Amino acid sequence: MTLSTRIFIGFSIVISLSLINSYANYVLSQKVNKNSAFLAKSETILRNSSKLNESIIDMQSAHRGYLLTDDTTFLEPYYRGLKTIPPLFKEEKILIRNTKSQRAKLDSISILHKEWIKYANALIAAKQNSIISLPNNYKELFEAQFKTRYGKKINDKISQKFKEFDRHEYKVRGWRREILNASITQTQLYSIGFILLTILIGLVSTLYIIRIISSRIDAMVQLADNISKGRFVKVEDNKNDELSSLSQSLNLMSGTLSKNITELEKRNKELDQFAYVVSHDLKAPIRGIYNAVQWIQEDLASELSAQMRKYLDIIPGRIKRMDELIDALLHYARISRAQPIKEIVDVNTLVKEITESIVPTNFIVEVSELPIFSTEKIRLEQVFSNLISNSVKYASSTNPGHIFISCKELQQFFEFTVRDNGIGIDSKYHEKIFIIFQTLREKHAKESTGIGLAIVHKIIEDLHCSIKVESQLGQGASFIFTWPKK
Numbered sequence: 001m002t003l004s005t006r007i008f009i010g011f012s013i014v015i016s017l018s019l020i021n022s023y024a025n026y027v028l029s030q031k032v033n034k035n036s037a038f039l040a041k042s043e044t045i046l047r048n049s050s051k052l053n054e055s056i057i058d059m060q061s062a063h064r065g066y067l068l069t070d071d072t073t074f075l076e077p078y079y080r081g082l083k084t085i086p087p088l089f090k091e092e093k094i095l096i097r098n099t100k101s102q103r104a105k106l107d108s109i110s111i112l113h114k115e116w117i118k119y120a121n122a123l124i125a126a127k128q129n130s131i132i133s134l135p136n137n138y139k140e141l142f143e144a145q146f147k148t149r150y151g152k153k154i155n156d157k158i159s160q161k162f163k164e165f166d167r168h169e170y171k172v173r174g175w176r177r178e179i180l181n182a183s184i185t186q187t188q189l190y191s192i193g194f195i196l197l198t199i200l201i202g203l204v205s206t207l208y209i210i211r212i213i214s215s216r217i218d219a220m221v222q223l224a225d226n227i228s229k230g231r232f233v234k235v236e237d238n239k240n241d242e243l244s245s246l247s248q249s250l251n252l253m254s255g256t257l258s259k260n261i262t263e264l265e266k267r268n269k270e271l272d273q274f275a276y277v278v279s280h281d282l283k284a285p286i287r288g289i290y291n292a293v294q295w296i297q298e299d300l301a302s303e304l305s306a307q308m309r310k311y312l313d314i315i316p317g318r319i320k321r322m323d324e325l326i327d328a329l330l331h332y333a334r335i336s337r338a339q340p341i342k343e344i345v346d347v348n349t350l351v352k353e354i355t356e357s358i359v360p361t362n363f364i365v366e367v368s369e370l371p372i373f374s375t376e377k378i379r380l381e382q383v384f385s386n387l388i389s390n391s392v393k394y395a396s397s398t399n400p401g402h403i404f405i406s407c408k409e410l411q412q413f414f415e416f417t418v419r420d421n422g423i424g425i426d427s428k429y430h431e432k433i434f435i436i437f438q439t440l441r442e443k444h445a446k447e448s449t450g451i452g453l454a455i456v457h458k459i460i461e462d463l464h465c466s467i468k469v470e471s472q473l474g475q476g477a478s479f480i481f482t483w484p485k486k
Helices: 003-069 072-095 100-132 135-146 150-228 243-300 305-334 347-357 379-394 450-460
Strands: 344-348 364-367 374-375 404-409 412-418 467-471 475-485
Touching: 003 072, 003 100, 003 150, 072 100, 100 150, 150 243, 243 305, 344 347, 344 379, 347 364, 347 374, 347 379, 347 404, 347 450, 374 379, 379 412, 379 450, 379 475, 450 467, 450 475
Parallel strands: 364 404
Antiparallel strands: 344 374, 404 412, 412 475, 467 475
């Protein structure tokens, strides 16, 4: 399974849980809204029931007051109730239209109220007529209904029905409130549960993917590190995803480098052997020529002319120069392949030993404070030896030789300077002097092979450092090179 597929599956699971959580919250919120709407409606039902009950009681009180006092002002709440109570009944019936038991109770209240109105209207009419002409009729009704508490019985039934109606509504309301609270709690629990589950799965998926990617990248980094250190191993990767091609490329590179390095080491050994054979074979005829010249000078001394002796005297110097060229060339070829050995080097002591061995006594040598650090002593010694030797070789014939050696510490390097007051170097030769076999002396001069500065340049280049020359013809020369601190 590819990494992109795993990432897609992880995100799909998280998104699916989020959608399920949203749907569950929607369903539960609908349930909460339904119960909340019912409670709001129930509150309206109870409020209308109370208002209806109060209106009926007001009519009853007004009716009794009129009968007892004959004061018609008492009838105002009565007639007002006749107008306001029917709309209240109608509104209440609409609110409870889906509740059969409550509708039956309200219908009973309505019937009882109508019966009471019929009773009350009869008494009021009889009362009003008795004042004019029919006192006996009112008296009969009063004796038959009012004193027998006919109206009170109806009112008591109405009150009882209202109590039953409200009691049932409060009971259902309490039940619905419990459901509402349970729905709210359930919604909160579902939300928290889904959120925690989503976070958990998201974290697990992320950590899983990170572990897979990081472990494989670590293995590849380790492989690259091994390759950089010359250990050409391979990483085991049997996955078939986006990183597999990188693993395969690294393994292929490791195998190719291992093969090339093996081949290179083989070629180096062959070159070393070839250089040794060539140097031996070249030096053998040189020694033969030197011996032949010696024999001629010894055996035929009396037969040689002055001019011939002069020519024969030149040959040993040329032979020695050829021998030095062969040795220098072999040394130059082996610089990069030599295994460096690091040790603590006191550069002050190192320079002092070099100057004592190769600088003539008539030279002035000034050395500033030089560092002590761990480095490749042999290579640093070669650099200083060649540069100091170069200053001696190209000293001015008119001025006493003066060599000054100093050091400046940089962030990652030491910057050394070897300055002299010799014949100097024309600017057009500043680059050429570091090329092998390039020398400013005549070819017959035995002191210079043209390889010393090339060796210096190669050593410094192998260390990824730099060297430059600052000089003008007749004004001495300064060789400035950097050397790594570590």
